[in-house]
Amino acid sequence: MELRHLRYFIAVAEEGSLTNAAERRLHTTQPSLSRQLRDLELEIGVKLLERKTRGVALTAAGRVFLDHARLALMQIEVACDAARGTERPEEKPKFVIGFLLGQEAIWLSESLRILREEARDVEITLMTKSSPELAVGLMQGKIDVALLRREVNTVGLAFRFLSKEPLIAILPTRHRLAGLRTVPPQDLARESFISTARAAPVLKSVIDHYAAKTGITLNEHYDAETLSGGMSLVASTGGFTLLPLYAQNALIPSVVARPLRGEIPTIGLMMGYNKSNTSPLLKRFLLRADQLVSRVSQGDAYPRTWKRGGRKPSV
Structure with a gap:
């Protein structure tokens, strides 16, 4: 088996099409x-892919093999980077911290304050990506610590709970439900739903659980590749989407955010890191995670809705 076989298989699995891959x-x-x-x-002795009318699909064996194939390539990349590093001159220490796009507005300032207090001479790099992309960066050793969701199918990662955020409805400004103070879930069942499953699989699972618990079926018409793309689709199609509360920091002018009525679903924000990462700065940063949460919750970075009536999110 050669590395190109793994790369080819992963490309086809992710594209769902031989032609596109x-x-x-x-x-x-x-x-x-x-x-x-x-x-x-x-060579493996099992069928990994099934040819369909439109593209290809993974078999049960293919789904298992995909996770291991990705891990194998990641380990090869890490090994290559480590080998190349032995030939480089001594460089200034570096530390990479990742955030979900939009969360840096809430957590970046205090995170940098703590990192600077622990190591003034370190070169800090900021990355903003989707949660699955951040998880991959952690597994590949390209990111030291990230604020993300508890992604599944991760290898070698550990997660520490930071906070919970309520979900809110994102609607066009002139939508019939935009005039309500809170949106009943039964009314959402009659509208077109913009999913963000590809960009946020953990969010999708929370939304699916919420729909099942409230007894509604969401009419999914589109699947946005990014959360900002989801808001753009809301504005252009007249549908709605459900996003964590922090998304209201980045609302476009043609949409509004409204709280949900009744029992409100929440999604957890985690601090993730690779358990094999031996960075001393990472260890010190993790020890101050509780302090980070405390500082942020007392500051002005949280969305205003969290502070109404003196309430803050549970942490």
């Missing part, structure tokens, strides 16, 4: 790609 990512021909995948299946 061959043309967009691998720059090879579809017949050649098909032969490589057949060789891989013959």
Whole structure:
């Protein structure tokens, strides 16, 4: 088995199409790609992919193999970076911290304050990505610590709970429900739902649980690739989406945020890191996680809704 077999398989699994994987990512021909995948299946001895009318789908064995294939490539990349690092001259210490897009407005200032107190000479790099992308960066050793969701199918990561956020409805400014103080879930069932499943799978699971608990079926018409893309689709299609409260820090002018009526679903924010990361600064930063939460909750960074009536999110 060669590394290209793993790369080809991962590309096809993620694209869901031999044609798209061959043309967009691998720059090879579809017949050649098909032969490589057949060789891989013959070597393993099980079928990994099923050809469908529209593209391909993973078999049960394929889903299991995909996680291990990704991990294998990550480990190879880490090994290569470590080897290259031995040839580099001594550099200034570096520390990379990642945030969900929009969360840096809440957590960045106090995070930097703590990091500077612990190591003044370190070079700090900020990354803002989706939660799945942050998890991959942690597994690959490219990010030291990240504020993200508790992603599943992660290898070697640990998570520490930081806070819970309520979900809110994002609606077009002139939507019939935008004039309500709180939005009943039964009214949402009659509207077009903009999903963000690809960008936020953990959020999708929370929304699915909420829909089942309230006895509604969401009419999913679109799946946005980013949370900001979800808001744009809300504005252009007249539908709605459900996002964590922090998203109201980045609302576009043509949409509004409204609280949900009744029992409100929440989503957890975690501090994630790779358990194999031996950075002394990471260890000291983790020891001050409770202090970070305390400082942020007492400051002005939380969305205003959290502070009404003197209430803050549970942490």
